[in-house]
Amino acid sequence: MLDLLVLRYPDVMTVARRNERRWWLLFLAVCLLAGVVMFLLRRRMSPESVLSFLIFGGVLFATAVQPRFGVYAILGLTLFGDRSLHPWYPFTKNLSSRESIMFVSDSFSLSPQEITIVWTLVVWLVRAATERRLRIHFGPLFWPAAIFLVFNAIGLVYGLANGGNRVIALWEVRSIFYLPLMLLLAGNLIENRAQLNTLFWIATIALFAKGVAGVWYVHDVLKWDLEGVERIAEHAMSIHFNFFFVLLIAAWLYRDSAARRFSMMLMAPFVLFSLVANFRRAGFLTLGIAVGLIVLLLYIENRRLFYIIAPTGTIAMAAYLVVFWNNQGPLGILARAIRSVIGQPSARDAASNIYRDLENINIMFTIRQAPLTGIGFGNKFYIVVPMPDISVFEWWEYITHNSIMWVWMKIGVIGFYALILLLAITMLYGARMVRLMPRGQMRVFALTATLYIFTHFVYAYVDMSWENGSMVFVGTMMGVINALPQIAAGKPAPIWPWRVFTPPPNEPRT
Known part of the structure; x- marks a missing residue:
């Protein structure tokens, strides 16, 4: 037989x-x-x-x-x-x-x-x-990411050929290579809703664990004294926490599982405390922009709920600003961030603003010296306007806070346009997925992934954001957006024509 x-x-x-x-x-x-x-x-x-x-x-x-x-x-x-x-x-x-x-x-x-x-x-x-x-599903996002990667590789070769520091050049560019790789892996290996749900749970638990670590750091190292503390963790932690709060809001808005909604409510105090203790104005403002976009989406999808939440939220925010406008403690950090933006910063924030303004002048001067090719990785940017001493950051002459214009400065105008193309296609496609995904968990994932990428690159305009953790996170979320149509439709994997024949399930096997 x-x-x-x-x-x-x-x-x-x-x-x-x-x-x-x-x-x-x-x-x-x-x-x-x-x-x-x-x-x-x-x-x-x-x-x-x-x-x-x-x-x-x-x-x-x-x-x-x-x-x-x-x-x-x-x-x-x-x-x-x-x-x-x-x-x-x-x-x-x-x-x-x-x-x-x-x-x-x-x-x-x-x-x-x-x-x-x-x-x-x-x-x-x-x-x-x-x-x-x-x-292998490339989707609409992989090729723009690959084009951007090619220009970064060219910028690496050009920078080294023009005397750039090899070690610094590799450190500048290596994390950017993670983005298309994670886009490809996440967009192909996450194949169904259960796996996508697991991926979001893993991200949530990791961020919660980091929030707990932040609370423990304040307790064990700072003894709960945040006076004069500039930050407790890396700058990128604040923008990563935006993902947590956007996911939490979206889960309640679209009625995700009770397990996600209520467990994240229990986790939120730890993450919120660490977010406040890290004192990143850009993190608060980008989170506010994300919440504003969610409210705008609510106006399109659910007018009744919008007219309940929007006025209530506006009144609550106005009351908060009135009470905490001049507060110098942790509770006033959001008010200080808003005050800094509209022209009344604290002494510390004013110094930070001045440094960024001077740095931007030097960036633009450097861009004008080589607008087509950029200066390449591993080369210092030109300093025509002296800046305050931040030599504690050893690569301050190579990496700038404005991570968007830094790309133009390093790889030239065509590489910069490649970045803009990638971001534009990602936002357009992500917004389309938000509208096309069925209400519930799939729309939660689409909205969270899209808004995280949006807030990340808004943040990138004022702070360093090409480090390895952020590129892994951004690449994974791009891969999620890329794979959403296949996951929602439950399409099987395509098969090579020469794949061996598999016996039908009703045929005997022994």
């Missing part, structure tokens, strides 16, 4: 051999992991280091079993990391970073984050080849 079945369906033995090879590969991976552990123990690494390598090995193993686990791990582990809150955290740091608990060698300049991105990409493509399934 088995011989007849093999003759009739020759792919049965092929599938069996393929499964056998897969299990052998997994066995070899376990042996390799065991060998790495023995090597670490022989080097007498600390228990924390050994545990970190074990967890990292587990991430790579899980990704080998199911590539989408790599996307989950990359996003979650990246969002939790912060150089200020936990400088020992290893995932986003090179294995040559001595403060990382996964330090290996001074010459090992890759990070676990980069290794995981490449590993996930390789595993996905190898599985597509061995299973003879072509599941």
Whole structure:
């Protein structure tokens, strides 16, 4: 009987051999992991280091079993990391970073984050080849992102050819490469609503954990004294928290699951406290813009609710500004941010504004010297107007706060237009997905992803925003937007024409 079945369906033995090879590969991976552990123990690494390598090995193993686990791990582990809150955290740091608990060698300049991105990409493509399934969905966003990436690569080569510092040039550009890679991975490996829901839960939990870490930092290090504290974490933490609050508002607006709505309400105080303690004016203002856009969308979709929420919110905001306009404590941070924008900043905020104004003058002068090609990565921008000393930031002569015009300054006008094209297509397509997705969870995801990208690049106009964590987050959200039509429609993966035949389910297999 088995011989007849093999003759009739020759792919049965092929599938069996393929499964056998897969299990052998997994066995070899376990042996390799065991060998790495023995090597670490022989080097007498600390228990924390050994545990970190074990967890990292587990991430790579899980990704080998199911590539989408790599996307989950990359996003979650990246969002939790912060150089200020936990400088020992290893995932986003090179294995040559001595403060990382996964330090290996001074010459090992890759990070676990980069290794995981490449590993996930390789595993996905190898599985597509061995299973003879072509599941590559480029969508409308990948090619604009790829074009932008090409101009960044040209800017790297041009900068090095013109005497740019190689180390600084690579640090400037390396995180930008994460964006199209994460767009491609998230847009292809997240295939259905359950997986998309899991991805958003992972991002939510990672941000909540960072919020808790911020509260603990204020308690343990600052002893609850925020007087004179400029920030408690990296600048990007504030813009990442915008995702949390937009998701929370959208979940209530479109009646997402009760589990998400009520659990996020319990998490929100920790995230809000850390957001306030980080004192980023741009973070508050971009969050306000996102809320304003949600209210505008409410006017289009639900006029009755709009006429309840909009007047109430306006009155509440006006009352807050009246009470806290001159407040210098944590509760007055939002009022101070608004006051700073309309021309009445505090001494600290005024100094920050002046620095950015002087920096923008130098950016524009540099752009005028090489408008077509830019100065390339690894080269200092021209300083024709002296700026206050911020040499504590070692790359202050290379990287500017205005991250949008910085692109033009580095890679020229055509590369700058490539960025504008990418952002324009992303916003147009994201807005279209918000309108086309069915009300409920899918529209929550579409709205949150689109508004996060929008607020990120509004924030980028006034603060540094091309670091690795933000590029992973932005690329993942672009991938989500790219994949939404396929996920909503539940379309199966396309198949290569030469894929082996699979017996129908009603045929005997033994």
